[in-house]
Amino acid sequence: KQEVTQIPAALSVPEGENLVLNCSFTDSAIYNLQWFRQDPGKGLTSLLLIQSSQREQTSGRLNASLDKSSGRSTLYIAASQPGDSATYLCAVREGGAGANNLFFGTGTRLTVIP
Amino acid sequence: ETGVTQSPTHLIKTRGQQVTLRCSSQSGHNTVSWYQQALGQGPQFIFQYYREEENGRGNFPPRFSGLQFPNYSSELNVNALELDDSALYLCASSKGQGPTNTGELFFGEGSRLTVL
Numbered sequence: 001k002q003e004v005t006q007i008p009a010a011l012s013v014p015e016g017e018n019l020v021l022n023c024s025f026t027d028s029a030i031y032n033l034q035w036f037r038q039d040p041g042k043g044l045t046s047l048l049l050i051q052s053s054q055r056e057q058t059s060g061r062l063n064a065s066l067d068k069s070s071g072r073s074t075l076y077i078a079a080s081q082p083g084d085s086a087t088y089l090c091a092v093r094e095g096g097a098g099a100n101n102l103f104f105g106t107g108t109r110l111t112v113i114p
Numbered sequence: 115e116t117g118v119t120q121s122p123t124h125l126i127k128t129r130g131q132q133v134t135l136r137c138s139s140q141s142g143h144n145t146v147s148w149y150q151q152a153l154g155q156g157p158q159f160i161f162q163y164y165r166e167e168e169n170g171r172g173n174f175p176p177r178f179s180g181l182q183f184p185n186y187s188s189e190l191n192v193n194a195l196e197l198d199d200s201a202l203y204l205c206a207s208s209k210g211q212g213p214t215n216t217g218e219l220f221f222g223e224g225s226r227l228t229v230l
Binding site for chain 1: 162170219226
């Protein structure tokens with residue numbers, strides 16, 4: 001069964017720092033990997049989607065990379081801001097686009113200190 | 115383009131009761147999936163509906179059931195509620211099968227269920 005691990009579980013950084021969040025998964029036969037942001041008590045906001053054939057995706061200050069063979073993904077956040085404070089979740093999808101199941105990690109809780 | 119909407123946002127039930135949660139999928143999406151998120155955990159897949167049929171299920175008992183309607187909206191029903199059912203229930207929609215589908219999921223804000 002696919003298992004997704006996120007390290008660290010929590011991270012505090014001063015405003016303006018660049019930071020990296022890590023995600024690892026046990027079965028490399030994935031279809032895609034998606035990074036989400038979750039504010040306390042709220043739903044999930046999709047940040048970046050990387051297909052299994054891609055190495056990285058970028059959106060604004062965010063860059064996500066994927067190394068499928070080693071079962072790893074990183075989310076890089078440049079010039080962090082207090083508004084970036086949230087829990088970041090990664091999830092992998094197996095099978096095809098219509099496959100049913102995303103496997104989630106438990107998230108990294110990020111606090112950006114002004 | 116409207117996003118995924120869920121109702122109610124919060125509700126409180128007692129053990130043994132039944133609950134129905136509702137979800138409207140994002141415009142143009144025909145696939146809806148439901149997830150349970152316990153406090154401090156990642157979401158866990160409950161089931162998925164595509165064209166009104168359940169086409170995948172996670173490790174949840176039969177008292178968790180669902181429906182999808184012709185307009186692709188969906189319901190999650192939970193019978194005989196237990197204390198451990200207290201969680202945030204998330205609905206997600208996607209475009210389902212097809213060559214243009216990237217497999218990206220879009221989530222609603224969730225329904226917070228408390229079972230006393």
